[in-house]
Amino acid sequence: MSGKILSVIPARKGSKGIPRKNLRKLGDHPLVAHAIKTSKESDLIDHVVLTTDSREIAQIGRQYNVDTVIDRPHRLSKDEVPLAPVIEHAFNQVNKEFQYVLCFQPTAPLVSVNSINKGITAGTDEKTDSVVFVRDSSHIYWREKEDGYEPISSERKNRQQLDPIYEEIGVFISDKSVVKEGNRVGNSPEFHEVESQEGIDIDTYSDWILAESQLQRKQIIYRLIGNGDAGTGHVYRGITIADHLFEHDILFGVEPTEDLAIEKLEESNYDYQIFDDEQSFLEFVHSTKPDVVVNDILDTSADYVKSLKQHTPHVVNFEDLGTGTDHADAVINALYEHSNPPENHHFGFEHFCLRNEFLYATPRAEISSVNRIMISFGGTDENNLTAKTLRALSDIDRDIHLDVVLGLGYTEQEWLDPILSAYPSNVSVEINQDIRSMAEHMEQADLLITSNGRTLYEAGSLNVPVISIAQNHREQKHPYAHISRGVLFLGQADYVTEENVLTAVKDYITDREKRETMREALEDHDIANGVERIKQILFEETNEN
Structure with a gap:
């Protein structure tokens, strides 16, 4: 790369969409200061010029160490004046020799130093005389005709499948020969595409809010x-x-x-x-x-x-x-x-x-009878509590449905078949692994039997009473199993017998008042707002x- 580079930042005081736009603070700095800061931070830019018709904007430029402030004449400050003569005027006013001119409009405050440097590198290549900074704006667009409207693209595709349409973002670099001819860019410019968020072009209050959000x-x-x-x-x-x-x-x-x-x-x-x-x-x-x-x-x-x-x-x-x-x-x-x-x-x-699926599930109302028990020990179920629980419930003496949800790491299915083959006809058992929605299963349960993990809280959010068993010493420390009256904690896996499980389930089934006490206790815990x-x-x- 050869030849010095001049960055020209045009900033008028007049602005129709957002009054006094260039003076207003975007994030921690006035809008115009973002272009100045980025230009100054680029090690490829040799000189930074601010051209303005505003004494206030000029003062901001000096505060942010712009190299030259140009007092733009009135004839170049009108609404209808295009950008090309403004850039040409600024270039001629600087008493130095520059080979390339970067126009950096303040309305593109989020363009990064890295993007500026990449665009400059492309623009100073001998194969092109100018580069326009753009962002992808591919959508289905329509244009007006005398007899109505027609789509620009004849095919209706998803946005990702459309042929790209690019939007200028207010930054370009040109060889001095282009500028001296009174043009912004040459006849066949190259494009330098920036990320969509970098290419936000501030013209309306909505644009401003979007840029502010991006900065934060x-x-x-x-x-x-x-x-x-x-x-x-x-x-x-x-x-x-x-x-x-x-x-x-x-x-x-x-x-x-x-x-x-x-x-x-x-x-x-x-x-x-x-x-x-x-x-x-x-x-x-x-x-x-x-x-x-x-x-x-x-x-x-x-x-x-x-x-x-x-x-x-x-x-x-x-x-x-x-x-x-x-x-x-x-x-x-x-x-x-x-x-x-x-x-x-x-x-x-x-x-x-x-998880979101529980936020939108329906909590349990009064549990008048127990017809469906969910069994889920998650993960690998290191103590095979699934098998222990199923063996315990094989002696249950009433019509009931057991909904067994295995963890993704569970590999002991061969233990379950002989247990299930001995089940009485009054008990139906459904076994699933890698289910679509845990909440969908849980909101149908009248009781959950599980370990002392996250599932306790998920059940609590749906007011589903729980009988729990700790898989290990770490789970033994889970206080919710001890303090919540909605959870009946049986102890650590090594010390819980099948008889303990069966007795607890039978008591729950026969004691309606106990069920309701447990369910109501779970209603008092605000679990849903934990993410906030x-x-x-x-x-x-x-x-x-």
């Missing part, structure tokens, strides 16, 4: 697990949180072994990246410097979180009982409470992330910073 977007990297052992609870939480973070950008990070996480992220169409190991994830964070890093991977180490904190202002961990909790900005743990939690810890059902509380934790410290 934060970058979140969400690391999670999801495999046969861990199940899909972490993945569903991450996806649910992402569903509620429309105003921010989120990228999921997984390792190759997290096959269930990858599968569910593919289905959701959320962006994700596969990292070989923890070190490669740390290197990515160090290079991208996101606003927030979320760890939904269970226990973290102190060294890992301290390394993250060197390159991101806010680290939030879920269900973390490791040494990394001492260094995270926030730890959210709906499952395991603490009698005297540290200041940065948030415990309890108020911080449970309820989590959002506040994710961003409150970052906003302060």
